Amino acid sequence: MAYSWSDHSHLWQLSSLILGAIVLGACGSPAASTPVPLPANPTATTAPATTTPEPTLQTPPPAIDNVIPKPASVVATGGTFRLTASTGIYVEPATDEVMAIGQYLADHINPASGYALKVQAANGAPAKGISLSLSAADPALGPEGYQLTITPELVRLTANQPAGLFYGVQTIRQLLPPAIDSSSVQPGPWVMGTGTISDSPRFAWRGAMLDVARHFFSVADVTRYIDLLAYYKINRLHLHLSDDQGWRIQIKAWPNLTVYGSSLEVGGTPGGFYSQEDYSAIVNYARSRYITVVPEIDMPGHLNAALASYPELNCAGVAPALYTGISSPNESLCVGKDVTYTFLENVIGELAALTPGPYIHIGGDEAQGTSTPDYINFMERVQSIVQASGKQAVGWEEISQSQLLPGTIAQHWNLPTGPYTSAEHQTVQQDLLQAAQKGSKVIMSPADKAYLDQKYQDATTLGLSWAGDINVETAYNWDPASLIPGIPENDILGVEAPLWSETLNNLNDLEYMAFPRILGIAEIGWTPQAGRDWNEYKTRLAAQGPRLEALGVNFYASPEINWPQK
Numbered sequence: 001m002a003y004s005w006s007d008h009s010h011l012w013q014l015s016s017l018i019l020g021a022i023v024l025g026a027c028g029s030p031a032a033s034t035p036v037p038l039p040a041n042p043t044a045t046t047a048p049a050t051t052t053p054e055p056t057l058q059t060p061p062p063a064i065d066n067v068i069p070k071p072a073s074v075v076a077t078g079g080t081f082r083l084t085a086s087t088g089i090y091v092e093p094a095t096d097e098v099m100a101i102g103q104y105l106a107d108h109i110n111p112a113s114g115y116a117l118k119v120q121a122a123n124g125a126p127a128k129g130i131s132l133s134l135s136a137a138d139p140a141l142g143p144e145g146y147q148l149t150i151t152p153e154l155v156r157l158t159a160n161q162p163a164g165l166f167y168g169v170q171t172i173r174q175l176l177p178p179a180i181d182s183s184s185v186q187p188g189p190w191v192m193g194t195g196t197i198s199d200s201p202r203f204a205w206r207g208a209m210l211d212v213a214r215h216f217f218s219v220a221d222v223t224r225y226i227d228l229l230a231y232y233k234i235n236r237l238h239l240h241l242s243d244d245q246g247w248r249i250q251i252k253a254w255p256n257l258t259v260y261g262s263s264l265e266v267g268g269t270p271g272g273f274y275s276q277e278d279y280s281a282i283v284n285y286a287r288s289r290y291i292t293v294v295p296e297i298d299m300p301g302h303l304n305a306a307l308a309s310y311p312e313l314n315c316a317g318v319a320p321a322l323y324t325g326i327s328s329p330n331e332s333l334c335v336g337k338d339v340t341y342t343f344l345e346n347v348i349g350e351l352a353a354l355t356p357g358p359y360i361h362i363g364g365d366e367a368q369g370t371s372t373p374d375y376i377n378f379m380e381r382v383q384s385i386v387q388a389s390g391k392q393a394v395g396w397e398e399i400s401q402s403q404l405l406p407g408t409i410a411q412h413w414n415l416p417t418g419p420y421t422s423a424e425h426q427t428v429q430q431d432l433l434q435a436a437q438k439g440s441k442v443i444m445s446p447a448d449k450a451y452l453d454q455k456y457q458d459a460t461t462l463g464l465s466w467a468g469d470i471n472v473e474t475a476y477n478w479d480p481a482s483l484i485p486g487i488p489e490n491d492i493l494g495v496e497a498p499l500w501s502e503t504l505n506n507l508n509d510l511e512y513m514a515f516p517r518i519l520g521i522a523e524i525g526w527t528p529q530a531g532r533d534w535n536e537y538k539t540r541l542a543a544q545g546p547r548l549e550a551l552g553v554n555f556y557a558s559p560e561i562n563w564p565q566k
């Protein structure tokens with residue numbers, strides 16, 4: 001007869017209750033964030049003598065501190081909760097949105113467990129199962145925080161807002177064995193360690209950027225990336241929708257942008273674009289994963305695809321050829337012509353109407369084809385157009401040379417060794433500092449740390465290397481608040497990891513460059529600085545290996561990490 005784990009699970013539960021009581025009594029502080037060390041075989045004294053081998057009883061309860069991003073506070077109580085086919089998911093209130101979060105959890109448990117967990121309205125506080133509730137959460141957890149209390153009978157998740165429940169659900173997924181992420185039925189058992197997690201993010205902006213202009217990525221590719229980002233509590237997807245090599249979003253007033261301007265990509269292969277329906281599908285999908293899409297139209301440089309599509313946007317009135325190389329042509333939008341602003345009002349207007357999130361990114365980087373005074377005027381005018389469309393502008397850090405409107409956000413990226421002379425770089429850095437001092441918020445995307453398109457090491461075949469190699473440690477081991485002297489924590493909205501696609505041909509390439517570095521950026525955005533340590537992170541990252549594998553992610557198994565043996 002096969003030995004069933006559940007036959008003796010009550011022994012675990014009993015011993016863990018005792019252990020939990022001892023632990024709480026001993027350290028007295030439920031806010032301690034270090035996991036409780038367990039004796040090698042905690043049941044040895046309580047298990048009755050038996051001749052049957054009890055292999056599962058030798059297994060310590062699952063850890064509850066193996067989560068990325070690391071939660072703000074974890075207290076383990078040493079017991080085990082077991083999910084079964086009859087575990088109910090109870091939600092409160094049973095609004096469509098909260099029901100959908102419950103169903104999302106059930107849907108992510110289904111393929112590997114084979115269980116179709118029922119999601120239902122809670123009728124009072126449930127005594128067992130999984131409970132998702134918006135009542136009685138600690139207001140201090142804020143809009144994205146959550147509290148998770150796991151006992152052998154009940155997984156109780158509370159939050160102030162649905163976003164908090166969604167993030168708590170990601171934590172629950174990561175507390176289950178890695179095989180839960182498999183797309184086919186696995187043996188289980190589906191157990192979680194018991195304890196309490198209280199968690200909320202360090203920064204409001206935890207972003208990833210995807211360049212769909214240099215190489216085009218399909219709606220399916222983007223939604224796949226969204227799913228993976230959501231697992232690590234990332235909440236912004238910045239889409240770089242146009243560049244020299246291609247225009248990727250349908251604009252009804254300017255049809256040639258996609259009819260012609262989208263036709264190619266780097267290397268001269270066929271490009272592509274999102275119809276407005278495609279774009280809405282991406283935005284809605286992202287929204288269901290609590291990710292805000294930030295659309296970018298880069299300007300006045302990096303715009304060759306648009307200049308090639310409409311001669312009138314060029315000062316000389318002549319359209320350049322489509323460009324499929326990987327450096328930047330110096331062409332610029334003609335900032336002195338009225339038609340330029342009609343064009344921008346139309347483009348920004350249509351994009352704003354399609355975008356529920358509050359931001360429109362207006363690029364502004366590497367505008368070498370425009371004089372500095374022209375650039376400053378232009379960027380001020382474009383900010384007003386964005387504001388008139390009801391949105392807030394985001395721009396690469398160069399925009400801080402112009403007067404920033406209240407609400408405009410600057411995105412730091414460049415290095416002293418970057419594509420500028422050091423004098424130009426210093427000017428931009430000074431302007432950024434002043435903008436921050438005048439109240440503008442800054443997103444940190446330092447190219448030598450957060451750029452997912454840079455090689456891991458010299459031998460990496462994909463990627464660029466102008467900002468230097470970025471191994472997993474370099475991507476993880478930095479603090480946004482000590483990056484630029486004079487731009488402290490309070491001025492920083494958050495972090496973002498750009499994935500430029502000059503060298504990335506397909507989803508496989510994308511995943512290889514993003515994973516596992518994006519997990520480190522996600523943790524920088526979420527976890528308090530005092531809770532982060534590279535050596536400790538390495539062990540949690542190693543534990544994500546089997547999860548990424550179960551999810552079918554083509555990640556780079558960096559030798560820096562001691563991945564579990566297969």
Ligand code: TNX
Nearest residue numbers: 365366396413451453464500
């Ligand atoms: C610089 S970062 C750029 C991009 C390139 C990237 C490649 C930025 C705002 N501009 O146009 O794709 O380097 O790493």
